[in-house]
Amino acid sequence: MRFAPQSLRAQIVSLVLVSLVIAQVVTLVLLEDQRDLAVRAAIGDEATGRAVNVVRLIEKAPESLRGQIVSAANSPLVQFEIGTVPVVDHASHDARGVTEARVRALLGDDFSRDIRAELHEIDSSALPFTYLEPNMAELHREMMRGQLLAVEMQLSIALSGGDWLNVSTRFERPPFQWPQFATLSFGLSAGFILLVLFWYLLARVTGPLRLLADAAEKLGPEQCGPVLPSAGPREVKELIQTFNRMQDRIVRLVAERTRMLAAMGHDLRSPLTAMRVRTEMVEDDETRDSLIASIVEMQHMVEETLSFARGLADAEPRQNVNIGSFLETLRESMLESFTLIQGDGVRVRVRPNAIRRALRNVIENAQRYSGGAEVSYASVADTVVIRVCDRGPGIPEPELERVFDPFMRLEASRSRDTGGHGLGLSIARSILRGHGGDIVLTNRSSGGLCASLILPIET
Structure with missing residues (x-):
């Protein structure tokens, strides 16, 4: 086959x-x-x-x-x-x-x-x-x-x-013959049937199916594609109608969850600010410092929750960017620089602010846990792969997927003195998947971790 x-x-x-x-x-x-x-x-x-x-x-x-x-x-x-x-x-x-x-x-x-x-x-x-x-x-x-x-x-x-x-x-017995009229008849019959198949039947079946496949590929957690027109045979029409209903349910579900997270994060800001003001009035220095540290940590969690919600709901338009120049600009804007290995000048269509946030989260993780990050990129088939590698302790193989869960931290494999609340990789993966890509984590044989950010090349 x-x-x-x-x-x-x-x-x-x-x-x-x-x-x-x-x-x-x-x-x-x-x-x-x-x-x-x-x-x-x-x-x-x-x-x-x-x-x-x-x-x-x-x-x-x-x-x-x-x-x-x-x-x-x-x-x-x-x-x-x-x-x-x-x-x-x-x-x-x-x-x-x-x-x-x-x-x-x-x-x-x-x-x-x-x-x-x-x-x-x-x-x-x-x-x-x-x-x-x-x-x-x-x-x-x-x-x-x-x-x-x-x-x-x-x-x-x-x-x-x-x-x-x-x-x-x-x-x-007369010998077997293939008369010329049989060849002509076969050619005319095959041509007519294939013409009907191509221009009518197959167009009515495969055309809507191709549109359905493209819509399913572009469907992301933060965007709803256009409602597909019901066309083709009855079975294809039913499939398209089912997809439209599924798309609507998914987008409404994600939108409700995003609004809930954003509302929770926003509503928590006011009481946290009030608690911070009242904590300043505590006379005992040790107690005051402990309370302030807890409130600051809670404020960071709220900000990251809002950032996660914005990552899901971001409707920023896509732009065609040169990935090499994009990474170079990102390196210059970060407080702590990283090593950039130049590759091919491949161009991709992305939402720049969202991808910048995803890259920053991954690179800062590498810098936080190993003291530095090495970034490279290359085109592979119809995708561009950005690799962010470090020389830290790595992650146990069974936990390579769990770290993408919101608020998931693996302190057993990372330094106990590092910060973060377990939302950086979740935000990055949500952004990448919203672009039709993904993030894959692998441990390096020489030690450390590599995060491969995969983006489809769209011209």
Whole structure:
């Protein structure tokens, strides 16, 4: 199945073509069989008709003219001979007695003498007849294209006086032919059917399916694509309508969750600010510092929650950017620089602020846990992969996916003195997936962690 067509359109076209070829071959075989039977019947009718005429002439002519009549009646395909012994020397006639009945009907009802007929297949290595001239024999063999089997008919008719008229005729099965009109008919039929399939049926089926696939690929947590028009057969229409309803439910669900997070984060700001003011009035220094530290940590959590919500709800328009220049600008704007390995000048369509936030989160994680980050990028197939690598302690393999959960921290594998509330990678992945990409974490064999940010290249 490796070489089988993959697309629905190619599979349908291939199936139609194979079906047409099989139907055409079967039709030609059946026609060839009918042609074979027709040729046999025609030659048999001619031989029996000539035999009847010869019998009538012999019966009416003087005995001295019988030899001349037989010689005049002979042809390359039919041989006549008068003898005292019948060629068909047994009582078994042809299978259904058709030849005997035909001869007897032509001779008339008053003919009561014995008629014997026999049909059987013979090897054509004995053909053509030995009495044919060499050039005639060669022409005959070329015409029959080396067919191995032929049909021989032998007929013995009893004459008045006790002699027998022996008739022998042989005719090969006509060779298999592919007439030009069959090729033309096949081409016209296949062309018409494929034209109808391509411009009507396949367009009605694969067109809406392709639009559905594109809409599903572009569907992100922060955006709702246009409502797809219901087109095509009933099953395709039902599928598109189901997708539209699913898209609407997903977007409403994400929007409600985003609004809830944003509302919670916003509402927490006021009481935290009030608590911060009142904490300043605490006279005990140790207690005041402890409370302030807790409030500051809570404020950071609120800000990160709002940032996470904004990452889901961001409706920033996309721009075509050069990824190398984009990373260079990001490095210059960050407080702590990182090592940038220049690659190809590939361009991608992104929401710059969102991607900048995702990259900053990942790079700051690497800097926080290892003291530095090494960033490289390259185009792979139809994507651009930005790799952010560090030389920190890494992450246990079973936890490589769990770290993307909101508020998930793995202090057992990272420094206990580092900050963060476990939302940086969640925000980054949400942004990347909103672009149709993803983030994949892998541990380096030499130590450290690599985060691969994958973005599709859209021109």
